[in-house]
Amino acid sequence: MNVVLPDNSTLELLDGATGLDAARAIGPKLAEQAVLIRANGNPQDLRLPLEDGQSIQILTTRDTSDPDALYVLRHSTAHLLAEAVRRLYPGVKVAIGPPIENGFYYDFDFPEPLHEEELDRIEAELNRELEEGREWTREEISRDEAKARFAAEGEPYKVELVDSAEGQITLYTQGDFTDLCRGPHLQNSKPIKAVKLTSLAGAYWRGDSDRPQLTRIYGTAFYSQKDLDAHLARLEEAKKRDHRRLGAQLDLFHLSEHSPGSPFWHPKGMVIWNELEDLRRRQNLRRGYSEVKTPLLYDVDTFITSGHYENYKDNMFFVASKEDEKQFALKPMNCPGHMLLFGSALRSYRDLPFRYAESSTLHRDELAGTLHGLLRVRHITQDDAHIFCSPDQIEAEIFACLDFAAYLYDLFGLTAQFELSTRPEKKVGTDEEWDFTEGALRAALERRGIEYTVNEGDGAFYGPKIDLHMTDVLGRSWQMGTIQLDAIMPQRFGLSYMGADNKEHTPYVIHRALLGSLERFIGILIEHYGGAFPLWLAPVQVRVLPVGEAHTEGAHAVAAKLAERGFRVDVGEATETIGKRIRAAELEKVPFVIVYGDRESEESLAVRERGGGQSHESFEDFASRLATLVS
């Protein structure tokens, strides 16, 4: 048979030849260094046979940054970790250990709790295995045989995994450890040059919080120590951009134990907040939305009607009134308020769609362990809107939402990943309704040519949704915008409009937030810009520094003239050396610094840009340059 090599040449092999055979046919050195084969683009174990006509690419220890090559390296390292743990902790049960982005993990059920300090000991044992060297062997066995084998070893998790595994059951063995595994794996442990166990965490078996919690050990591995060092250095750099660190450093916000999960916005943080609010208002106005304001507090009946009480009561804050028997709740979302608003008058099809916009304070009693700086809060502010429309208006409205989102994300140079979430188990409404709403969202994405992934069963209880996700500096994915199509809640609130046929019809509602939560969006922006905001968002846009006390008056005059033109400007008084004040401005990431001394005048200002560039220009030139930059 023949296979095609990356240079398009053909390699002739015996029938049934494996990837390793192909490597050997090319050269012994290549065979030694081979870690994985890509057959028609798919990663495949070297031990598996090739097929006639396949195009193949052999990955070696030199493909140190190829994602597939790193995956196989880390997957094999995870198996070495399991071997080491089993040797050090008799009685431990092994669960599952896949490679992940930037590393791998392995889940164990330890007889005694494991503590972080013990990671060093495990890492040492793993390195000892590497020194001894390990070879992997692969075998295919029957399902029953595999179950019997793992049952005999006292590995109940593995037995369960065999039951749910699809296709041929394969085992990989190295040292005295055999694991149920689909592969692929390295030939031997020689390519593993650098290993680090990074952290310890609890993780529920099969991701189910009703099942036992296992101990997860995270680690990473590389083809060279240099790559590991670079990876760790990158992590350190990323931590410097962490919005929680920059938030304090730039004096934007803080969090307090007196109100966990609710940011205190400082004056400088509020500047950014208000710029985003202005942006939201301007764009909503331009796109036909109407600003509304609905209460923060509602009787519980409202949330029973909406269905939120049943689904989310554990995450709501309840409030008692001394005069009223009724119990109240702080709104965790705006939809019921907007439903009541729509239902407050008789509506005509001629007036549809209604686009109610409100950026209101919401409270959600999130579990303590899930709070995370600005990215997961209890006090949440969405740039929310609800569009009440007729069936024939749905498509155009969804298109408009997608375009609006694209406009906003482009403005910040952010790229979102789109996800379509479909009917969940706890859905309300009929399958026919869901077929319609899911179909409408899917069609909108496809007709706009947007790439998306599908999260089956991840929709809201009242409708499917398109979510826009962003990644933070440490690679964690967060939901930003969401566009949801709802056929259910308007029915539950008994909403209707009069149609052209003089009959009552139930409107559809599109729930949408595009920035998502203002808190979270600002958190993402802080990390995205590393605190160096573009001029229009910068809390202080220009700082004027008088060289000496004699220049104080002149500096204030320049500052006042800039403030008059609408720029955010302050003066760094001459109480310290000019060098120190410039340094402070750089650390605060102020976009422009004007040094004002004997040599300066309105005709010639000394302008320093963030990062160090210097120029001389007249006040008028500088002011018009700023005006261009913020527009």
Place this chain on the structure above:
RNA sequence: GCCGGAGUAGCUCAGCUGGAAGAGCAAUUCACUUGUAAUGAAUAGGCCGUGGGUUCGAGUCCCACCUCCGGCUCCA
């Protein structure tokens, strides 16, 4: 909520086997009057997260709680 870790000055952190709470930066004052990333000196600043316990003696050891960090679960 669950697993593991951490809470010492406004910030970043030291404080060993229990024996008189420290440094740098920031702040304040004084001197210097400054030219593009740190002038010098002095001063002030602490319920060592909170509550309980062990001890002659607790920042240090034990218990509970709170908050934060890394994950898991959850995220309308």
